[in-house]
Amino acid sequence: MRSYKQFCAIAKALDVIGDRWNLLIVRELLLQQPCRYTDLHKGLPGIATNLLAERLRDLEREGVVSREEAPPPIATAVFRLTPRGQELKAILLELGRWGAPLMTEPDEQDARRGHWLAVPISLLVSDRTPDQPPVAIELRTGEDVITVETGDGKVHPRLGAAEKPDLVLTGPPQLLVGVLTGQLNLTTARAGGLQTQGNAKVLRRFRPEPAELPGGAEPLDE
Amino acid sequence: MRSYKQFCAIAKALDVIGDRWNLLIVRELLLQQPCRYTDLHKGLPGIATNLLAERLRDLEREGVVSREEAPPPIATAVFRLTPRGQELKAILLELGRWGAPLMTEPDEQDARRGHWLAVPISLLVSDRTPDQPPVAIELRTGEDVITVETGDGKVHPRLGAAEKPDLVLTGPPQLLVGVLTGQLNLTTARAGGLQTQGNAKVLRRFRPEPAELPGGAEPLDE
């Protein structure tokens, strides 16, 4: 936790959550809290185990993360975000929005986790016809299963299987995202290894979100 | 530029702007671009000069910053944000919003720069009576001068002196912010070293922004 020692709100924020891995730990907790230590470690490939332990102590001391000793039956602790930690969601969403265009060229070296898809999906896609009855799509990639539901104009991803999915898509992450955003048509995606099960027409419900923000030229207004 | 090697939008964003100092370099450019190397160095107390040079190269390569060789008269280069870099503004604003509550206890060790105040001011304060004629307040702290103008419901801070300020406030940063947000009354602030010049009644124009966000409990929706 090295401080920038600058009397500036942005610098103070970075003093707390700017260290390497910190924001990704928050990402994991946002996506699947409450979390055991091992769950976090699985969701953060590449982190050294001692670093994860140290970061969790730091974030706990700063009031971002809370550690609860689980009740007697289980001999383990679970981690959650405090309300203060929850407020980091806006930052994470903006980071995800800014980083989404960098996902075009999937590096073979990159680690993949299905639940990470929840970030771009809710940002990149919306419901084209909110009046129609709700729709559920199940995405399977590797061992991860996530469900995408829509019906109110927005798209809600969550971890876990759907009860009665209208459609099940199985395949590598970038194919799933490509099909949802409409950048890839089904024929191409199937040729690339996508498997579908159910009513593929429900994909028409999804519409890509406008990608670009205005990005005003004026320095720091609004 | 060490990569997390995770196929995730947030991780990809952090691969580019997550390294130490990077976001503060973007802050400086947002606040006062175009910028010479030396201007950046002044606005980033604590950075090693070689690191600043290296980071600027990195950010240029990533398409966030552009370097322009100035026309013949001046023998220096100026740095700007590219449009892609401008889009980081949303992230910086969210960071500033989250970090603002950490500014309560000013550390004597902290470096201060007047223009950093522009961040919390536009986030924390709004115009109480937009119908009234516009108002300009000049803030002086150390060697920095910033002007705060309002008149349309929002508050617009910018660097430099005001033409016809209704009020000039001189003093340490936390007093200036305290008076603007209404957390400090004038009598207390004057006792703490604030100097005022002009019509102090215009301070009634400012109203603190609602501080808290809802911070929903659901993981990553909206």
Add this chain to the structure above:
DNA sequence: CAGCATCCGCTTTGATACTG
């Protein structure tokens, strides 16, 4: 002086091994 590059001592990181 502006705009770096080099060197040096220190800290942080990441990989691995080990423990209750």
Add this chain to the structure above:
DNA sequence: CAGTATCAAAGCGGATGCTG
């Protein structure tokens, strides 16, 4: 499972030197 211990390598901050 949930960490701690160890260690080589990389990164960082500070000082200094070089070039126009």
